[in-house]
Amino acid sequence: MKKLKYALFTGCTAKQSTPEQMMSTLAVAKKLNIELVELTEASCCGASHLQDYDDFLSLVLNARNIAYAEKHGLTMVTICNTCQLNTAMTKHRLDKNPELKARVNEKLAEVGLEYKGTSNIIHFLYAIIDDFGLDKIKEMVVRPLREFNIAPFYGCHNIRPSELHDESHKQKENPYNPTSLDDLIIACGGMNVDYEEKNKCCGFHVELQAPHTAAVLTGNAIAGATDQNADMMVTPCPLCHLKLDTQTKHASEAIGREVSLPVLHMQQMVGLALGCSPAELGLKHHITDVNFI
Amino acid sequence: MSKNAISTQKVNFKVFRFNSNEDYLPYYENYTMDVTSEEVVLDILNRIKWDYDGSFSYRRSCRHGICGACAIKVNGRSTLACKESMTTMIEYFGNDITLEPLSTKRAVKDMIIDKADFWEKHAAVTPYLVADIDECPSSENLVSPHDAEELNEADLCIQCGACHYACPVVEVNSDFFGPAAFAAAYRFEADVRDSDTERLANVNEEKQGVWDCAKCFECAEVCPKEINPIEKITKLHQMTFKKGVAKNNVATRHAVGFFHSIKRHGLLDEGGLVLYSEGPSIVKHIPVALQMFRKGKIIMPWNMPKSDKLDEIKKLIKSSSTVKF
Numbered sequence: 001m002k003k004l005k006y007a008l009f010t011g012c013t014a015k016q017s018t019p020e021q022m023m024s025t026l027a028v029a030k031k032l033n034i035e036l037v038e039l040t041e042a043s044c045c046g047a048s049h050l051q052d053y054d055d056f057l058s059l060v061l062n063a064r065n066i067a068y069a070e071k072h073g074l075t076m077v078t079i080c081n082t083c084q085l086n087t088a089m090t091k092h093r094l095d096k097n098p099e100l101k102a103r104v105n106e107k108l109a110e111v112g113l114e115y116k117g118t119s120n121i122i123h124f125l126y127a128i129i130d131d132f133g134l135d136k137i138k139e140m141v142v143r144p145l146r147e148f149n150i151a152p153f154y155g156c157h158n159i160r161p162s163e164l165h166d167e168s169h170k171q172k173e174n175p176y177n178p179t180s181l182d183d184l185i186i187a188c189g190g191m192n193v194d195y196e197e198k199n200k201c202c203g204f205h206v207e208l209q210a211p212h213t214a215a216v217l218t219g220n221a222i223a224g225a226t227d228q229n230a231d232m233m234v235t236p237c238p239l240c241h242l243k244l245d246t247q248t249k250h251a252s253e254a255i256g257r258e259v260s261l262p263v264l265h266m267q268q269m270v271g272l273a274l275g276c277s278p279a280e281l282g283l284k285h286h287i288t289d290v291n292f293i
Numbered sequence: 294m295s296k297n298a299i300s301t302q303k304v305n306f307k308v309f310r311f312n313s314n315e316d317y318l319p320y321y322e323n324y325t326m327d328v329t330s331e332e333v334v335l336d337i338l339n340r341i342k343w344d345y346d347g348s349f350s351y352r353r354s355c356r357h358g359i360c361g362a363c364a365i366k367v368n369g370r371s372t373l374a375c376k377e378s379m380t381t382m383i384e385y386f387g388n389d390i391t392l393e394p395l396s397t398k399r400a401v402k403d404m405i406i407d408k409a410d411f412w413e414k415h416a417a418v419t420p421y422l423v424a425d426i427d428e429c430p431s432s433e434n435l436v437s438p439h440d441a442e443e444l445n446e447a448d449l450c451i452q453c454g455a456c457h458y459a460c461p462v463v464e465v466n467s468d469f470f471g472p473a474a475f476a477a478a479y480r481f482e483a484d485v486r487d488s489d490t491e492r493l494a495n496v497n498e499e500k501q502g503v504w505d506c507a508k509c510f511e512c513a514e515v516c517p518k519e520i521n522p523i524e525k526i527t528k529l530h531q532m533t534f535k536k537g538v539a540k541n542n543v544a545t546r547h548a549v550g551f552f553h554s555i556k557r558h559g560l561l562d563e564g565g566l567v568l569y570s571e572g573p574s575i576v577k578h579i580p581v582a583l584q585m586f587r588k589g590k591i592i593m594p595w596n597m598p599k600s601d602k603l604d605e606i607k608k609l610i611k612s613s614s615t616v617k618f
Binding site: 012013015016017018019040041042043044046047048049050051052053054055056057060061064107108110111156157160161162174175176177196200201203205206208209210212213214216217246247249250284285286287 | 368369370385386461462465466469499500504505506507508509510511513514527530531534542543544547548549551552554555559560561563567570571580581584585588589590591592598600601602605606608609610612613614615616618
């Protein structure tokens with residue numbers, strides 16, 4: 001197989017509050033012989049908030065990020081669900097609206113850039129599943145996660161709006177019955193846990209302005225996984241990870257029940273199965289201890 | 294077999310049953326039926342009533358996706374029963390299909406719910422045109438096609454409640470107006486003839502307003518009229534700043550904070566954003582922040598990473614900004 005190569009849009013949390021996500025992304029890419037060219041020029045995507053304030057500016061900044069991936073002639077890979085949403089949404093809107101694309105390009109021309117619409121934007125989860133292939137992952141597993149019940153937590157912005165998901169990725173994903181993360185758990189040798197909250201919202205985006213709502217949603221998700229005998233959760237989104245890993249105290253208070261589960265980034269789970277060391281995957285950076293290794 | 298031939302398959306239906314006058318708890322009844330590729334979900338509801346149990350209750354009227362009466366949940370997904378084909382549902386969920394009312398906790402009888410909360414929220418956003426228009430005009434009050442486009446099809450809402458009862462925030466926060474009410478508010482805020490002065494401020498109030506939207510996109514996913522309520526919520530956010538009615542609070546500062554952070558670093562400064570948004574209230578985050586610090590999850594301000602080519606980002610922010618706060 002031809003070596004896979006992508007332009008990596010890291011997003012902001014990978015450089016700050018979830019260093020383990022960056023570490024495990026690079027560790028897994030190395031194991032799978034995937035080449036990632038980091039877009040160090042990229043700006044923040046606006047995290048689904050900037051456009052509430054200034055929609056046009058949000059489009060220009062995201063189009064600039066995509067333009068850099070295009071300059072490399074590569075598909076852009078994201079490692080955060082919300083980066084995926086904002087970037088793919090920008091692409092969707094510009095590709096559908098030539099007049100808007102022209103207005104955005106007028107601005108980008110000021111810094112010598114152009115958004116053409118030639119680079120696709122996919123989440124690393126789907127790069128692994130669709131491009132690399134689950135069967136090959138399965139063959140490469142050296143430490144199957146056999147003894148673990150693992151609860152997938154998909155995160156909203158990878159599966160909704162489904163129209164955007166299906167436009168960006170090869171495999172369709174049913175937002176009411178998603179399977180990609182379940183399939184990856186099985187490929188890693190683990191037992192996938194089915195529970196009601198797996199495709200629900202973690203509350204991250206209203207953490208500051210509606211802390212009670214955010215805490216209840218987080219609490220419900222961990223409780224749902226716990227009640228189906230999960231040993232741990234796994235998520236492709238660092239924002240969901242921050243909620244599920246760092247906010248268990250607030251979540252427990254909000255739902256009136258002590259909840260806490262180790263939460264792995266999708267990359268960490270794959271890395272463990274492929275034989276990466278806990279240090280390579282940054283497991284020491286978790287608030288809720290990952291003490292089963 | 295031609296592509297359009299009618300096919301039939303066996304489907305197991307698990308149907309929510311509850312009579313609030315008689316039952317202490319709801320229960321589920323199972324029915325197995327041969328379902329044809331021609332049928333919609335409403336046909337199944339009809340067959341349960343006509344062929345199995347005459348007491349089975351649900352709302353229905355137009356059968357054409359206009360009246361909004363027959364919205365229910367199929368395997369947890371809000372849907373308009375008369376519009377949703379069974380073939381799609383089987384494709385989505387397989388041959389075990391669960392039929393439930395939009396909100397099981399608001400069930401009155403089987404699929405029928407008490408929608409009072411939905412209508413209260415709807416009424417609270419002044420869902421009508423406020424305009425000083427002559428009752429006996431000598432000529433028509435024309436709206437140009439360009440102005441009419443501003444509604445972004447928000448006027449197509451049939452108040453079925455699919456989005457409202459799919460919204461996780463509605464479920465948790467009883468003050469929250471919900472996506473349908475916001476779409477209605479937007480429909481009139483975007484109308485050039487409207488002169489209401491309080492609606493926008495009202496839908497911006499904390500707890501009830503647009504700032505409590507968790508951005509999960511459930512509403513966009515389920516709307517049978519493809520109105521995309523979250524797009525209207527986003528437009529209400531933007532109007533708040535454009536029309537200068539944005540209050541200086543944690544929610545608005547949270548949105549504006551991204552602007553300042555990107556301007557300074559190219560990236561989001563997580564700690565800086567929380568400080569900017571919360572102000573002195575940041576103290577409540579200290580316990581978690583300390584935990585995070587100990588685990589290497591917090592970057593000190595002097596180590597804050599920056600985008601390469603930050604000058605380029607600054608230049609674009611200067612030339613492309615369209616809003617001030």
